[in-house]
Amino acid sequence: MKEKLTLIKVGGKIVEEEATLHRLLDDFAAIEGRKVLVHGGGRSATKLAERLGIESRMVNGRRITDAETLKVVTMVYGGLVNKNIVAGLQARGVNALGLTGADMDVIRSVKRPVKDIDYGFVGDVKQVNAALLGDLIAKGVVPVMAPLTHDGEGHMLNTNADTIAGETAKALATLFDVTLVYCFEKKGVLRDEHDDDSVIPVLTPAEFKQLVADGVIQGGMIPKLENSFEALEAGVSEVVITLASAINGQGGTRIRK
Numbered sequence: 672m673k674e675k676l677t678l679i680k681v682g683g684k685i686v687e688e689e690a691t692l693h694r695l696l697d698d699f700a701a702i703e704g705r706k707v708l709v710h711g712g713g714r715s716a717t718k719l720a721e722r723l724g725i726e727s728r729m730v731n732g733r734r735i736t737d738a739e740t741l742k743v744v745t746m747v748y749g750g751l752v753n754k755n756i757v758a759g760l761q762a763r764g765v766n767a768l769g770l771t772g773a774d775m776d777v778i779r780s781v782k783r784p785v786k787d788i789d790y791g792f793v794g795d796v797k798q799v800n801a802a803l804l805g806d807l808i809a810k811g812v813v814p815v816m817a818p819l820t821h822d823g824e825g826h827m828l829n830t831n832a833d834t835i836a837g838e839t840a841k842a843l844a845t846l847f848d849v850t851l852v853y854c855f856e857k858k859g860v861l862r863d864e865h866d867d868d869s870v871i872p873v874l875t876p877a878e879f880k881q882l883v884a885d886g887v888i889q890g891g892m893i894p895k896l897e898n899s900f901e902a903l904e905a906g907v908s909e910v911v912i913t914l915a916s917a918i919n920g921q922g923g924t925r926i927r928k
């Protein structure tokens with residue numbers, strides 16, 4: 672039987688605010704057994720870009736990443752956000768190791784080809800080094816992964832954090848019994864975005880399609896759910912979308928095949 676592993680993805684709103692980040696780190700530190708944390712930081716990148724006079728543009732939930740924006744996201748995700756989390760976890764007795772995809776060649780990607788839209792320096796994941804992550808995890812290390820990858824030819828690329836989480840969960844599912852938890856600032860996938868208590872407890876692909884067509888599920892939630900269904904198909908045992916302050920408990924939306 673495979674050992675259990677919990678992979679938590681935490682988004683920009685949570686990591687940006689001290690209070691919510693500290694709560695999340697307390698809850699993450701309390702998770703027993705093998706674990707991995709993947710973080711975003713989109714909101715912090717947008718704020719720094721604004722201070723530097725660089726315009727931010729998102730298309731289909733992805734950041735258009737020109738050369739200047741790539742410098743900003745590399746500083747923010749690989750530097751400030753990642754190290755803040757690593758230091759916070761070390762203070763809580765968790766042996767965290769911060770990684771971008773370039774570190775130990777853990778995630779290689781290919782620059783997204785230009786079709787209708789030129790996303791710039793955005794990477795589509797090609798390969799996750801599950802064996803390496805598995806070795807680190809077996810040694811008691813807790814990887815903390817930033818949403819940055821590399822192309823193997825000397826270039827960093829910006830990759831959506833939900834995708835990093837989904838792809839890493841899929842790769843680790845060859846070694847572990849993986850639960851993937853996307854946590855954010857709402858209680859789960861909601862039937863009415865303005866009613867916090869309208870959580871959909873279980874979501875299937877057919878219901879997802881219908882809710883997208885009805886306009887109930889929109890924006891960043893669409894790629895998050897697409898990544899979730901893909902992960903389940905590829906052998907991840909369980910996918911949950913839930914409130915950041917509820918990662919240890921029940922509740923949220925459970926994704927079904």
Ligand SMILES: Nc1ncnc2c1ncn2[C@@H]1O[C@H](COP(=O)(O)OP(=O)(O)O)[C@@H](O)[C@H]1O
Nearest residue numbers: 682683684711855859860861887888889891892
């Ligand atoms: N039906 C829905 N239920 C909950 N959130 C939804 C729904 N439809 C759209 N959303 C939006 O999706 C957002 C989460 O996606 P995203 O911003 O990519 O998350 P993250 O902060 O985790 O990166 C929520 O903040 C919410 O505004």
Ligand SMILES: CC(=O)N[C@@H](CCC(=O)OP(=O)(O)O)C(=O)O
Nearest residue numbers: 682683711712713733734831832
């Ligand atoms: C290519 C791309 O869109 N990358 C994302 C990576 C950060 C991210 O996904 O952060 P959240 O989880 O906080 O949204 C971006 O730059 O916004």
